[in-house]
Amino acid sequence: MKLWHLIENSQTSANQMKPVELAQFKQLLDSASKVVVFTGAGISTESGIPDFRGPNGVWKSLQPIDFNDFVASEDARRLSWRRKFSNEYRLDSAKPNSGHIAISTLVEMGKVFSVITQNVDGLHQKSGIPDTQVIEIHGNANYASCLDCDKRFELITIAEIFLPDESLPYCDVCDGLIKTATISFGQPMPIGPMMAAEAACENTDLMIVIGTSLLVYPAAGFPQLALNNGANLIMINNEVTPLDGIFDLVLHHPIGATLSALL
Numbered sequence: 001m002k003l004w005h006l007i008e009n010s011q012t013s014a015n016q017m018k019p020v021e022l023a024q025f026k027q028l029l030d031s032a033s034k035v036v037v038f039t040g041a042g043i044s045t046e047s048g049i050p051d052f053r054g055p056n057g058v059w060k061s062l063q064p065i066d067f068n069d070f071v072a073s074e075d076a077r078r079l080s081w082r083r084k085f086s087n088e089y090r091l092d093s094a095k096p097n098s099g100h101i102a103i104s105t106l107v108e109m110g111k112v113f114s115v116i117t118q119n120v121d122g123l124h125q126k127s128g129i130p131d132t133q134v135i136e137i138h139g140n141a142n143y144a145s146c147l148d149c150d151k152r153f154e155l156i157t158i159a160e161i162f163l164p165d166e167s168l169p170y171c172d173v174c175d176g177l178i179k180t181a182t183i184s185f186g187q188p189m190p191i192g193p194m195m196a197a198e199a200a201c202e203n204t205d206l207m208i209v210i211g212t213s214l215l216v217y218p219a220a221g222f223p224q225l226a227l228n229n230g231a232n233l234i235m236i237n238n239e240v241t242p243l244d245g246i247f248d249l250v251l252h253h254p255i256g257a258t259l260s261a262l263l
């Protein structure tokens with residue numbers, strides 16, 4: 001790609017919504033009553049959280065720990081907890097940004113009934129959306145759980161066990177392995193959230209996809225599922241995705257500013 005094309009593209013993506021786009025967005029939103037929002041890493045990068053899987057993502061420089069290795073190897077589990085408690089990728093100080101807050105407002109207005117997210121940062125809940133309306137298909141990095149009985153453990157509890165001498169934590173109920181409550185590479189998708197997400201896609205009349213490049217299946221199939229059930233589709237993402245063609249409205253603009261302009 002020639003340099004001026006790059007410049008042109010970056011200027012386009014930095015632009016705000018055009019009046020005609022805003023009018024289309026409002027019209028699609030006004031004519032919908034059961035909106036589902038589906039978010040990916042792009043919405044949280046505006047809160048300073050790195051995009052782990054993206055082109056400049058953390059996983060390009062740091063090898064992810066496969067789920068099977070985590071289960072099989074004490075060394076892999078130690079490495080996993082060591083990384084978790086190193087300050088570099090801590091999520092707990094991140095705050096919701098204007099994009100999260102705009103979605104939370106739409107939920108409060110009764111317009112959006114469900115938020116499906118690939119993010120593990122818990123920022124939708126921190127922005128005020130009740131747990132029951134957030135579907136986390138990749139889990140949550142702000143706590144841990146037992147792989148066998150699913151008991152929840154707070155990270156502070158695990159830190160107290162692990163940090164003094166790298167002792168590995170085990171479940172006090174069933175002696176199972178404890179792992180951060182995210183879905184790792186190689187780990188099966190969680191059945192409950194996946195079923196809830198599919199049901200939301202089948203019941204929505206407008207799906208707004210935000211900040212995901214739709215490269216990872218099965219999540220990338222959600223917009224198609226909503227479309228098959230007659231929903232309209234809006235995309236807000238700063239780069240082109242392979243599925244842009246199936247959307248009624250595609251906005252290659254910054255997320256927070258775009259959603260704030262809507263409200």
Ligand SMILES: [Zn+2]
Nearest residue numbers: 146149171174
């Ligand atoms: Zn257990």
